Amino acid sequence: xxxxxxxxxxxxxxxxxxxxxxxxxxxxxxxxxxxxxxxxxxxxxxxxxxxxxxxxxxxxxxxxxxxxxxxxxxxxxxxxxxxxxxxxxxxxxxxxxxxxxxxxxxxxxxxxxxxxxxxxxxxxxxxxxxxxxxxxxxxxxxxxxxxxxxxxxxxxxxxxxxxxxxxxxxxxxxxxxxxxxxxxxxxxxxxxxxxxxxxxxxxxxxxxxxxxxxxxxxxxxxxxxxxxxxxxxxxxxxxxxxxx
Numbered sequence: 001x002x003x004x005x006x007x008x009x010x011x012x013x014x015x016x017x018x019x020x021x022x023x024x025x026x027x028x029x030x031x032x033x034x035x036x037x038x039x040x041x042x043x044x045x046x047x048x049x050x051x052x053x054x055x056x057x058x059x060x061x062x063x064x065x066x067x068x069x070x071x072x073x074x075x076x077x078x079x080x081x082x083x084x085x086x087x088x089x090x091x092x093x094x095x096x097x098x099x100x101x102x103x104x105x106x107x108x109x110x111x112x113x114x115x116x117x118x119x120x121x122x123x124x125x126x127x128x129x130x131x132x133x134x135x136x137x138x139x140x141x142x143x144x145x146x147x148x149x150x151x152x153x154x155x156x157x158x159x160x161x162x163x164x165x166x167x168x169x170x171x172x173x174x175x176x177x178x179x180x181x182x183x184x185x186x187x188x189x190x191x192x193x194x195x196x197x198x199x200x201x202x203x204x205x206x207x208x209x210x211x212x213x214x215x216x217x218x219x220x221x222x223x224x225x226x227x228x229x230x231x232x233x234x235x236x237x238x239x240x241x242x243x244x
Contacts, residue, residue, distance in 0.1 A: 026121050
């Protein structure tokens with residue numbers, strides 16, 4: 001059981017529910033179809049009808065929608081411990097695409113696997129619903145960011161959110177985190193041009209708040225950055241009720 005006990009998904013769900021041996025056994029079964037995917041090649045396509053989800057074990061993925069003119073809007077990023085395509089298990093088609101940013105490892109979860117797991121372990125089903133609700137809350141925050149925050153606050157909020165998400169699975173802290181995203185990823189996420197992203201990151205660095213360089217985000221003044229972004233992590237619910 002050691003492999004699943006220390007998996008990113010287990011660490012994430014354990015913030016919500018104290019997992020029993022039976023629930024860990026079910027999680028182990030959900031991880032049994034382990035697959036690898038290379039960077040830059042979609043693992044799920046927008047409009048795809050195949051009904052399978054994935055549990056991301058290692059690496060980063062972006063979820064995005066293509067526009068008729070060929071441009072894309074990145075909806076969110078997935079980090080280890082996240083589900084990919086959970087909605088497409090219940091809907092007939094996937095409403096967006098998933099692209100690995102780096103080479104990744106993920107476990108394929110079929111609809112039948114998920115429904116059986118939910119039937120056997122209702123508390124685990126509740127914890128997965130919590131994780132899905134948390135993802136929805138993040139999308140709402142991203143919408144608010146694009147519509148109402150200026151570029152500095154938008155970038156600050158996004159980096160703080162990523163840091164909090166990674167801290168939950170032991171991959172980040174208030175000092176910073178490893179981050180494979182490019183300025184083009186940030187531009188497609190935040191509704192900015194790559195030039196504006198570069199200028200915004202430079203301004204945040206010059207104000208002594210945060211540096212994003214060589215694949216690493218370093219928080220110099222976490223409190224100051226949070227004040228700039230008006231960042232309230234309550235929507236992430238990372239200290240939510242622990243179900244015994």
